[in-house]
Amino acid sequence: MNEQLALFPLTLRWLLLACVVGLLAGSASALFLVMLDAATQWREAHRWIVWGLPLAGFAVGWVYLRVGQPVEAGNNLLIDEIHDPRHVVPLRMAPLILLSTVISHLFGASVGREGTAVQMGGSLADQLTRLLKLEAAERRIVLMAGISAGFASVFGTPLAGAVFALEVLAIGRLRHDALLACALAAVVGDQVTTLWGVHHTHYAAGLIPALGGWNVVAVLLAGVLFGLVGMVFANGTHALSAWFRRHIAYAPLRPLLGGLLVAAALWGLDAWRYAGLGIPVIVEAFQHPLAPWDFAAKMAFTIASLGSGFKGGEVTPLFYIGATLGNALAPLLHLPLGFLAALGFVAVFAGAANTPLACTFMAMELFGADIGVHALLACVAAYLFSGHTGIYRSQRVGQGKWRLPVLKSLPEGLKLGDFKALRQRHKAPAAPADPPASPD
Numbered sequence: 001m002n003e004q005l006a007l008f009p010l011t012l013r014w015l016l017l018a019c020v021v022g023l024l025a026g027s028a029s030a031l032f033l034v035m036l037d038a039a040t041q042w043r044e045a046h047r048w049i050v051w052g053l054p055l056a057g058f059a060v061g062w063v064y065l066r067v068g069q070p071v072e073a074g075n076n077l078l079i080d081e082i083h084d085p086r087h088v089v090p091l092r093m094a095p096l097i098l099l100s101t102v103i104s105h106l107f108g109a110s111v112g113r114e115g116t117a118v119q120m121g122g123s124l125a126d127q128l129t130r131l132l133k134l135e136a137a138e139r140r141i142v143l144m145a146g147i148s149a150g151f152a153s154v155f156g157t158p159l160a161g162a163v164f165a166l167e168v169l170a171i172g173r174l175r176h177d178a179l180l181a182c183a184l185a186a187v188v189g190d191q192v193t194t195l196w197g198v199h200h201t202h203y204a205a206g207l208i209p210a211l212g213g214w215n216v217v218a219v220l221l222a223g224v225l226f227g228l229v230g231m232v233f234a235n236g237t238h239a240l241s242a243w244f245r246r247h248i249a250y251a252p253l254r255p256l257l258g259g260l261l262v263a264a265a266l267w268g269l270d271a272w273r274y275a276g277l278g279i280p281v282i283v284e285a286f287q288h289p290l291a292p293w294d295f296a297a298k299m300a301f302t303i304a305s306l307g308s309g310f311k312g313g314e315v316t317p318l319f320y321i322g323a324t325l326g327n328a329l330a331p332l333l334h335l336p337l338g339f340l341a342a343l344g345f346v347a348v349f350a351g352a353a354n355t356p357l358a359c360t361f362m363a364m365e366l367f368g369a370d371i372g373v374h375a376l377l378a379c380v381a382a383y384l385f386s387g388h389t390g391i392y393r394s395q396r397v398g399q400g401k402w403r404l405p406v407l408k409s410l411p412e413g414l415k416l417g418d419f420k421a422l423r424q425r426h427k428a429p430a431a432p433a434d435p436p437a438s439p440d
Contacts, residue, residue, distance in 0.1 A: 022188025025121035025149030030196035039106040057255025076394035093123035100311035110301035111312025121150025148182040149189030156200035160362035161186035172399025206338030223381025230351030240307025258308020285323035322348030350379035351386030393417030
């Protein structure tokens with residue numbers, strides 16, 4: 001009984017903290033979504049502005065070089081601070097990522113929005129650390145609540161937002177000590193955004209087929225493909241970013257060059273459907289057949305934008321890639337078009353972010369509870385076959401996805417960004433022993 005009595009003041013404390021975090025993150029997301037919608041509409045009405053993308057990229061890169069280096073790691077910085085709390089996340093993260101993302105969308109970069117909402121939520125929440133002098137353990141939970149509130153409010157998915165912050169930190173492990181705070185902050189953040197008059201896009205998955213032999217096999221096969229595409233997206237973005245860093249020392253020149261390439265491709269190829277978020281194309285993917293290369297084209301434009309240094313996020317482009325890939329696979333797998341587009345919508349993200357549970361909840365929130373079992377199968381298959389890679393390089397490997405010998409000797413808390421190098425060292429042949437010394 002003493003334990004239950006002690007829970008009352010603790011619950012009240014986290015109720016108040018989570019409400020404050022949700023209020024801050026939900027309001028920030030509402031402002032961001034309004035600005036993003038205005039920027040998108042202006043770009044569509046004045047497409048010539050895409051030629052300003054190189055200069056916009058240079059300006060954003062210069063600002064981050066001058067005042068934004070402490071927060072340039074973005075989502076990875078938040079994950080690092082949760083695992084190893086050191087310094088309060090600077091408040092400048094919120095306005096910098098807000099303005100740089102809106103600028104990226106205004107000029108036509110193919111980027112997302114979840115990174116912006118998560119970073120705003122996390123940085124605003126972390127200011128409570130200094131104000132209330134929170135201990136390291138409490139600070140971890142506040143940061144996670146900020147991530148939950150930001151994710152939930154920008155997509156209108158409080159269940160997915162709550163679970164996302166628990167799941168994204170480490171593969172194979174969940175932080176249940178933050179469950180109450182994350183759930184409360186996600187619900188409050190979502191409600192606050194709605195109260196500000198901001199509404200989210202609705203998608204209709206249409207007919208959900210019954211569970212059956214072929215349907216289960218087809219969903220699993222699709223999940224494998226969704227996971228492989230998520231892996232290609234994550235690896236491609238990291239590889240291009242590394243290439244730019246190796247060959248262009250001055251950071252602002254990277255998005256300038258990337259912006260020039262993206263602008264030329266958008267204009268020269270009449271590829272406007274791949275600019276910005278691409279919400280209209282995502283909606284189309286649920287309604288009628290699209291070009292089978294849409295997913296690959298969007299992936300190329302997004303990798304070019306993010307890899308060269310434009311700010312935003314990966315998730316909405318992953319929704320686009322997944323929905324259009326599902327659209328293309330539907331006739332091959334003999335599944336309803338809208339249904340497979342819905343599975344691709346969440347499963348490619350599940351594979352790229354290693355968050356199958358959050359993505360299953362997202363499917364149920366966006367498309368209805370009836371899709372839950374199918375979504376779970378597709379998201380788990382995507383998660384497994386995307387391998388030990390992902391869009392967040394600071395994500396830890398808490399437990400390997402597969403019971404393989406190379407995974408049993410992983411050091412505690414290994415970052416996902418270091419996994420490839422460690423595995424290559426394991427595969428490298430041992431150096432030959434020195435020959436015995438010849439006798440005198």
